[in-house]
Amino acid sequence: MSQWMTLLQKEILEMWRNFKWIWVPITFILLGVKEPLSSYYLPQILDAVGGLPEGAVIKLPTPTAAEVLITGLGQYTTLGVLIIVLTTMGIISGERKSGVAAMILVKPVSFQSFVSAKWAGSVLLMWFSFFIGYLSTWYYTGLLFDWIPFIQFLQSFFFYALWLTVILTVTIFFSSSFVNSGMAGFLSLVVVIVLSLVSSTLSNWLEWSPAQLTNYANEVLLDNGIPEDTLPASLIAAVFINVLLSLSVFIFRKKELAQ
Amino acid sequence: MDTLANYLPIIAPILIIQLILLIVAIFDLVRIEKTNGPKWLWVIIILFINIIGPILYFVIGRKSN
Numbered sequence: 001m002s003q004w005m006t007l008l009q010k011e012i013l014e015m016w017r018n019f020k021w022i023w024v025p026i027t028f029i030l031l032g033v034k035e036p037l038s039s040y041y042l043p044q045i046l047d048a049v050g051g052l053p054e055g056a057v058i059k060l061p062t063p064t065a066a067e068v069l070i071t072g073l074g075q076y077t078t079l080g081v082l083i084i085v086l087t088t089m090g091i092i093s094g095e096r097k098s099g100v101a102a103m104i105l106v107k108p109v110s111f112q113s114f115v116s117a118k119w120a121g122s123v124l125l126m127w128f129s130f131f132i133g134y135l136s137t138w139y140y141t142g143l144l145f146d147w148i149p150f151i152q153f154l155q156s157f158f159f160y161a162l163w164l165t166v167i168l169t170v171t172i173f174f175s176s177s178f179v180n181s182g183m184a185g186f187l188s189l190v191v192v193i194v195l196s197l198v199s200s201t202l203s204n205w206l207e208w209s210p211a212q213l214t215n216y217a218n219e220v221l222l223d224n225g226i227p228e229d230t231l232p233a234s235l236i237a238a239v240f241i242n243v244l245l246s247l248s249v250f251i252f253r254k255k256e257l258a259q
Numbered sequence: 260m261d262t263l264a265n266y267l268p269i270i271a272p273i274l275i276i277q278l279i280l281l282i283v284a285i286f287d288l289v290r291i292e293k294t295n296g297p298k299w300l301w302v303i304i305i306l307f308i309n310i311i312g313p314i315l316y317f318v319i320g321r322k323s324n
Contacts (some may be wrong), residue, residue: 018287018321019283019287019317020317021286022279022280022283023283023313023314023317026276026277026279026280027280027314029276030276030280030310033273037269038275057280083314083318086318086319087318140269143269144269184308231309
C-alpha cells in the first residue's frame with residue numbers, strides 16, 4: 001500500500017511539474033463560465049455587434065437557471081471530454097515509448113499498482129478540475145440568474161463526474177494497449193461518441209447505460225428528483241471502470257513482458 | 260463608465276485566471292527544452308490567440324520528454 005502511495009505521489013508531483021494542476025482547472029473554469037455569461041449578456045452582445053436594421057426588435061426569452069446549468073454542463077461532454085482524452089491518452093503509452101515504464105517496472109513494482117496509481121492520479125486531477133469548473137458555472141448562474149440548491153448541484157456533479165471517470169478509464173485502457181498515443185486518443189473518442197450516440201438514440205432500452213448519467217443529472221437540475229435508473233446506471237459504470245482497469249493491467253503486462 | 264463598473268466584478272475574475280493561464284504557459288515555454296514546432300510560433304500563438312492559445316500549447320505544444 002505504501003508503495004502504491006509513493007507511485008501516486010510521483011504521479012501528482014509529475015502533474016505539478018508539467019502544470020496540469022494549473023491549466024486543466026483553469027480551462028474547465030473558462031469552459032464553465034462561458035455559458036452563463038454569454039446567455040446573460042446575449043442582448044448586449046447582439047447590440048454591440050450591430051448589423052441589425054433600425055427598429056428591429058428581438059425578443060429573447062430569458063432562460064431559467066436550470067437550463068443555463070444544463071447547457072453549461074453540456075460543454076463538459078464535448079470540449080471537456082476532448083481535453084480529458086487529450087491529456088490522458090499519453091499517460092501510459094508515452095512512458096512506455098520513452099522507457100520510463102521499463103525503468104520503474106525493473107523494480108519490484110507490480111503492473112497493477114503502476115497502472116492503478118496512474119489512473120488514480122488522473123481521476124484526482126479530473127474530479128478536482130471538474131468540481132472547480134462546475135462550481136464556477138453554478139456560482140455565475142446563481143449570480144446572474146437564480147440560485148440552484150447546492151444539494152442538486154452536488155448530485156448532478158457526482159453523476160457527471162462518474163460518466164467522465166468512465167471516459168477517462170476508457171482512455172487509460174487504450175493508452176495501455178497502444179504505444180502510439182494518438183491512436184489511443186482517437187479510439188477512445190470513437191468509443192465515447194458511439195456509446196453516447198447509441199445510448200441517446202435507444203434511451204428507452206438502455207436506461208442502465210452509464211452514458212445516460214448525464215441525462216439523469218439534467219433531470220435532477222430540472223427539479224424532477226433522482227430518476228430510478230440512476231442506481232443501475234451508476235453500478236454499471238462502476239463495474240465497467242473496474243473491468244476496464246483490470247483489462248488494461250492484463251494487456252499492459254502482456255505487452256511489457258513481450259518486449 | 261457606469262456600465263463598466265457594473266460589469267467589472269463579474270468579468271474581472273475571468274480576466275485574472277485567463278492572465279494566469281497565459282503567464283503559466285509563457286513560463287513553461289521558456290523553461291522547456293523542445294516543443295512540437297518552432298518555439299517562436301508558440302510565443303505568438305500563446306500571446307495573440309485568446310484563451311485557446313495557451314490551452315493549445317499545453318495540449319499539443321509540449322513535448323513530454
